[in-house]
Structure formats: C-alpha cells, structure tokens
Amino acid sequence: MKRKPVINIRMFNTIVSVAALLALGAGSTTAQAARDPLPSWNDGPAKHAIVDFVRATTDKGSPKFVPAAERIATFDNDGTLWCEQPMYSQFLFALDRVKALAPQHPEWKDKEPFASLLKGDLKEALAGGDRAMLEIVMATHAGMTTEEFEQIVKNWVATARHPKLKRPYTECVYQPMLEVLAYLRANGFKTFIVSGGGIEFMRPWTEKVYGIPPEQVVGSSMKTQYEMRDGKPVLLRLPEVDFIDDKASKPVGINEHIGRRPVAAFGNSDGDQQMLEYAQGGAGARLMMLVHHDDALREFAYGAESKIGTFSDALMAEANKSGWTVISMKSDWKHIFPSRE
Amino acid sequence: MKRKPVINIRMFNTIVSVAALLALGAGSTTAQAARDPLPSWNDGPAKHAIVDFVRATTDKGSPKFVPAAERIATFDNDGTLWCEQPMYSQFLFALDRVKALAPQHPEWKDKEPFASLLKGDLKEALAGGDRAMLEIVMATHAGMTTEEFEQIVKNWVATARHPKLKRPYTECVYQPMLEVLAYLRANGFKTFIVSGGGIEFMRPWTEKVYGIPPEQVVGSSMKTQYEMRDGKPVLLRLPEVDFIDDKASKPVGINEHIGRRPVAAFGNSDGDQQMLEYAQGGAGARLMMLVHHDDALREFAYGAESKIGTFSDALMAEANKSGWTVISMKSDWKHIFPSRE
Numbered sequence: 001m002k003r004k005p006v007i008n009i010r011m012f013n014t015i016v017s018v019a020a021l022l023a024l025g026a027g028s029t030t031a032q033a034a035r036d037p038l039p040s041w042n043d044g045p046a047k048h049a050i051v052d053f054v055r056a057t058t059d060k061g062s063p064k065f066v067p068a069a070e071r072i073a074t075f076d077n078d079g080t081l082w083c084e085q086p087m088y089s090q091f092l093f094a095l096d097r098v099k100a101l102a103p104q105h106p107e108w109k110d111k112e113p114f115a116s117l118l119k120g121d122l123k124e125a126l127a128g129g130d131r132a133m134l135e136i137v138m139a140t141h142a143g144m145t146t147e148e149f150e151q152i153v154k155n156w157v158a159t160a161r162h163p164k165l166k167r168p169y170t171e172c173v174y175q176p177m178l179e180v181l182a183y184l185r186a187n188g189f190k191t192f193i194v195s196g197g198g199i200e201f202m203r204p205w206t207e208k209v210y211g212i213p214p215e216q217v218v219g220s221s222m223k224t225q226y227e228m229r230d231g232k233p234v235l236l237r238l239p240e241v242d243f244i245d246d247k248a249s250k251p252v253g254i255n256e257h258i259g260r261r262p263v264a265a266f267g268n269s270d271g272d273q274q275m276l277e278y279a280q281g282g283a284g285a286r287l288m289m290l291v292h293h294d295d296a297l298r299e300f301a302y303g304a305e306s307k308i309g310t311f312s313d314a315l316m317a318e319a320n321k322s323g324w325t326v327i328s329m330k331s332d333w334k335h336i337f338p339s340r341e
Numbered sequence: 342m343k344r345k346p347v348i349n350i351r352m353f354n355t356i357v358s359v360a361a362l363l364a365l366g367a368g369s370t371t372a373q374a375a376r377d378p379l380p381s382w383n384d385g386p387a388k389h390a391i392v393d394f395v396r397a398t399t400d401k402g403s404p405k406f407v408p409a410a411e412r413i414a415t416f417d418n419d420g421t422l423w424c425e426q427p428m429y430s431q432f433l434f435a436l437d438r439v440k441a442l443a444p445q446h447p448e449w450k451d452k453e454p455f456a457s458l459l460k461g462d463l464k465e466a467l468a469g470g471d472r473a474m475l476e477i478v479m480a481t482h483a484g485m486t487t488e489e490f491e492q493i494v495k496n497w498v499a500t501a502r503h504p505k506l507k508r509p510y511t512e513c514v515y516q517p518m519l520e521v522l523a524y525l526r527a528n529g530f531k532t533f534i535v536s537g538g539g540i541e542f543m544r545p546w547t548e549k550v551y552g553i554p555p556e557q558v559v560g561s562s563m564k565t566q567y568e569m570r571d572g573k574p575v576l577l578r579l580p581e582v583d584f585i586d587d588k589a590s591k592p593v594g595i596n597e598h599i600g601r602r603p604v605a606a607f608g609n610s611d612g613d614q615q616m617l618e619y620a621q622g623g624a625g626a627r628l629m630m631l632v633h634h635d636d637a638l639r640e641f642a643y644g645a646e647s648k649i650g651t652f653s654d655a656l657m658a659e660a661n662k663s664g665w666t667v668i669s670m671k672s673d674w675k676h677i678f679p680s681r682e
Contacts, residue, residue: 259555
C-alpha cells in the first residue's frame with residue numbers, strides 16, 4: 001500500500017535548500033549566473049580566459065568538455081599564490097631557525113655562513129653561494145622527525161610577520177587566486193600546488209589557507225629514513241636533498257605525484273615554464289596563466305632583472321608565442337590580499 | 342512578490358530520490374543499517390574489526406572520532422587487493438614484453454637473461470639473480486615516454502589472462518576488499534594504494550578496477566626526464582630506478598605522496614610490516630589488517646616458505662603481539678573474486 005505524499009511548508013523549504021545546494025555543487029548555470037565567482041578580478045582578458053575555460057570544460061555539450069577525473073589544475077606557490085618578495089618566506093624561516101638553534105651550536109660563532117648570519121650580515125653569509133645556502137638549509141631542515149618539523153613550521157607560521165606587509169605570511173596570499181582555487185574546485189577540478197619550495201614547509205598550512213590538502217602538495221624534498229625512536233615509528237629527515245621541484249623537474253614531480261597531465265597550470269616565473277608547456281602539450285582544452293608582478297604600489301614590481309621569481313623577457317616572448325595568458329596584478333586584480341576585517 | 346509553492350507528484354518523486362541519494366552519500370545510520378556494506382564477508386572478528394573501526398571513527402560523539410581530512414587508508418596491492426600467485430602480474434607483463442620486443446633485439450639471442458627467456462627457460466634466465474631481474478625490467482619498462490608506457494600497459498591488461506584462473510588480471514581482484522574500499526570511501530575515507538609494484542604499471546587501471554585515481558597510487562618508480570620530442574613535451578622513462586616502495590620504504594613513500602600518517606593500513610606480507618607499524622604509531626583509532634592466503638581450494642595457500650608475498654612466522658608473531666587483525670581468506674571471505682555474470 002502506498003502512502004499519499006504529504007508536504008508541509010517546512011519540508012518544502014528544506015527541499016528548496018537542498019536543491020539549491022545541489023545546484024551549486026553541480027555548478028549549474030543558474031547558480032553561477034547568480035553571483036560572480038571571481039569578484040576580486042577586473043573584467044578583462046584574464047578573467048574571461050578563466051571563466052571561458054571553466055565553462056567549456058564543464059559543459060557536457062561542449063566540444064572541449066573534460067571528464068571530472070581529468071580536471072587537474074596545478075599552481076606554483078611563491079609569487080603565484082602568495083608573496084615571494086623581498087625574500088622567499090622559507091628562507092626567512094631558515095634564518096629564524098639559525099637564530100633559534102644557535103645556542104645549541106656554539107661552533108657556529110666561527111663557522112660560515114652561520115657566523116655572518118648571526119651577526120646579521122646576510123650579504124657576507126651568502127657570499128659562499130649555493131654551498132652556503134645548502135648548509136643553511138641542512139642545518140635548519142634536517143635532523144628531526146617529519147612530525148617535529150611540521151610542528152616547527154606551524155609555530156613559525158603562527159608568529160612570523162612579513163617584513164614589509166607587517167602581517168602573517170598566511171595573509172600575504174592573493175585573494176584573486178583564492179577565488180580561482182575555489183571556483184575551479186566548485187567545478188570539479190582537483191587543485192594541486194607544484195612548487196620549488198619545500199613540500200614539508202607547505203603542507204602544515206596549505207589546507208587551512210588554500211583548501212589544498214597535504215596529499216595535493218608537490219614540492220622539493222629531503223630524503224627521510226624510517227626508524228624506531230623510543231619504540232615509536234618515525235621518519236627522520238636526513239641532511240640530503242631528495243628532489244628539487246623546479247623548471248624541467250616540475251613535470252617530473254607532477255607525473256610522480258599526480259600521474260596525469262594537468263589541464264590548467266598557473267605560474268609566475270621562469271621556473272614554471274616547463275610546467276605550462278607540459279600542461280599545454282595535452283589534447284583538448286588547456287589554460288596556461290602567468291602572474292606578472294607589475295604593481296609596485298600594492299605589492300612589488302619585478303621581472304627580468306629579479307633574483308627571485310624571475311619573469312624573463314624570454315618567458316614573456318614564450319607566453320605571447322604560445323597563447324599563455326599573462327595576468328597583470330595592476331590591471332587585472334581589484335584587490336591583492338584578503339580583507340583583514 | 343513571492344510565488345506560491347506548487348509541487349506535483351513528479352517533482353515529489355525527484356525530491357525523494359535526491360533525499361535518498363543525499364542520505365546514502367552522508368552515510369546515514371538508517372541507510373547503513375538497511376544493507377550490509379560487506380556482504381562477501383562472513384560474520385567474524387575481521388568483519389567486526391572493520392565495521393567497529395568505521396563506526397568509531399565517523400561517529401562525532403565517539404572518543405575515537407577522526408576528522409574527514411585525516412581519514413587516510415592505505416592498501417598494498419599484490420596479494421592484498423589482487424592475486425599475486427604463481428607470479429607477480431608485473432613480472433608476467435615483463436616476460437610478454439620481452440617476447441614482443443625480441444624482433445627489434447636480435448642480440449638477445451645470445452645474451453642472458455634474454456636468451457633463456459626466449460627459449461622459455463625461466464629458471465635459467467633468473468639464475469643471474471637480482472641483476473638478471475633488473476635487466477629484464479630495464480629492457481621492458483624504460484626507453485619510452487610515460488604516455489607510451491601507459492598505452493602498453495592498457496593493451497596488456499586488456500588481453501592478458503591469469504595462467505591458473507583463466508580470467509583477466511583485473512578480474513583476479515578480491516571482492517571482499519573491493520567492498521572494504523567502497524565502504525571506507527562511503528564513510529569519507531580517502532583510499533590509497535601503497536605497493537612495491539610499479540606506480541606506472543598500476544595507474545592505468547586502478548581507477549576503473551578499484552575506484553582509486555592515479556594521484557592516489559604510490560609505488561616503485563623509474564626516473565623520468567622532461568624533454569621535447571617532435572615539438573611535443575614528454576617525459577621519457579630512463580633505465581634507472583628512482584624508488585623501491587617496499588618494507589621500510591613504504592612509510593617513506595606514504596610521507597612523500599600523502600604527507601599524513603594513515604589511520605588504516607592493509608597488507609599481506611613481510612613487505613607491509615613497516616606500513617602497518619607506521620599507521621599504528623599515530624594517536625587515536627587505528628586499523629591494521631593482514632590478508633592471510635590460506636585457501637588453496639579457492640585461491641592459493643602460502644606463508645613463511647613463499648618467495649612471493651612471504652607471510653613469515655615473525656610477521657604472524659608481530660601481528661599477534663601488536664593486535665593486528667589477520668584476515669583468513671578461507672574463513673572470513675564468502676567469495677574471493679567478483680561474480681562474472
């Protein structure tokens with residue numbers, strides 16, 4: 001025996017809310033039209049490129065439709081999702097760690113690059129070039145378990161402030177890019193970080209800040225070793241580089257971690273060129289974008305001459321030739337950083 | 342002006358279906374009680390361990406509740422999710438590739454281990470030990486692009502048959518474990534493969550067979566190199582081992598790819614011991630299980646004496662000491678393989 005359907009107004013309201021949620025989840029045209037998914041972007045070619053790409057790849061009737069499982073988008077971190085000037089935050093982290101560890105290392109007083117660092121002479125400390133840099137990294141990033149390092153990073157991120165912007169690093173992220181991440185995910189894309197930065201330096205905060213979980217972070221890494229410590233199984237961080245996730249190694253890292261060619265890739269420097277090439281090399285719809293730091297007033301302006309996040313003239317020529325979209329921070333972004341209210 | 346709600350019977354039916362789907366998606370107690378999530382499991386300690394673990398970790402009121410983001414479950418592949426006897430399928434793949442490639446390698450007629458392999462003398466071919474094995478792997482797994490290799494694996498998987506079971510390898514998977522994978526995912530767990538097998542040998546079919554996408558597969562790997570080939574960006578597979586994902590390296594691979602300690606881990610051999618230890622080493626609810634192949638009639642029976650998937654007496658002692666659950670294929674599983682209807 002079937003019961004007659006009885007619907008009261010309360011049930012109806014619930015049903016309508018549920019339907020609205022479903023519509024949002026499915027990214028229906030009605031729901032999308034209702035509000036701008038990219039409110040911090042000025043109307044222009046960059047915003048159009050993103051919206052057109054998402055529409056074309058998610059509309060089942062479109063010749064450029066991409067099945068949900070293949071909707072992989074990769075993002076560089078430094079200079080693409082957050083501020084990288086005047087210095088990589090991870091380098092500032094290393095300097096702070098040298099200071100914190102100095103009492104346990106009396107020998108550093110007479111040993112470069114530490115002696116100069118502790119005197120505050122960064123230029124002299126880095127006179128040793130790559131070797132000096134490597135010594136600083138090894139002294140500050142190895143010799144502890146992965147879980148101890150995670151806690152050290154969490155503590156640092158919670159207290160450190162950007163030297164110029166005077167706010168936590170996790171608030172030096174680009175609001176327009178947070179919107180792109182959320183917009184892509186709302187349309188079934190899986191978002192990954194693919195950065196030259198340390199994978200374990202990013203994982204402790206990427207989920208909270210970007211909505212990107214640790215398993216979707218690709219980066220440079222140290223070798224680790226499994227061992228029992230006081231009867232507890234841990235991974236020890238060894239003073240040995242495992243992988244540098246930059247330039248031609250970015251596609252290698254993408255393949256190792258993701259196993260699919262991205263359909264969208266975002267970067268901001270010469271280190272991202274191969275990632276964008278690799279994304280473009282697949283069949284079907286593709287979106288390649290480069291953030292150009294041309295806004296000295298609201299952030300920083302730098303390009304071919306920069307030591308960090310170099311955007312060379314050759315990269316600009318490549319972008320023009322290959323049809324990659326260059327995002328002008330100055331003209332494409334209404335706001336740079338999230339509102340602090 | 343508000344419009345009056347009008348609901349006809351067709352709309353109501355749609356709404357009810359949607360509500361039912363939502364309830365299923367959320368894994369509501371009502372929906373779960375309605376049907377057994379593990380129908381191929383006999384009632385016993387192994388089935389209870391799984392169900393109790395899932396209930397305790399997903400019930401918000403439970404002291405063992407685990408937030409959705411931390412619900413990471415890792416599975417060995419050979420012998421845990423699919424059949425590994427009488428030989429690893431990847432080794433049979435390599436043998437088939439040697440035969441297929443022989444016409445392009447006339448020099449193999451006089452070169453071991455290929456000469457013996459081509460004569461069908463497996464024992465003589467493998468007399469060279471690890472070195473012979475490595476030569477076979479390099480000759481069959483390197484020298485092509487990642488996308489070419491993916492296609493080679495897809496073709497092989499589509500046509501090869503298990504020598505004893507006479508069915509495709511992708512149908513030599515364990516039905517009870519397919520149910521565990523689906524049950525965990527329905528309860529918000531993210532399922533990963535962590536196997537000594539080749540990462541690129543598994544990825545082409547794990548999504549279809551297990552519902553595990555490429556980015557959630559961890560395995561052994563070859564080094565790759567980014568390059569332009571006929572103007573197209575590709576990754577070339579080099580004849581050089583990058584990572585062997587076995588024993589103490591499984592926690593290393595888990596950390597590198599996932600960046601979290603699993604709360605549940607499933608294996609079947611000595612190669613999985615460290616993965617289970619590592620999972621158990623975290624705080625809160627944990628589930629560690631080992632498949633024991635004790636069913637000569639329906640599959641294979643092997644243990645301490647085996648060369649493949651060794652389940653040593655030491656491992657059994659460790660399981661007993663540490664409270665890991667040993668799954669008896671013979672008594673815990675109603676069915677071994679998926680029905681072929």
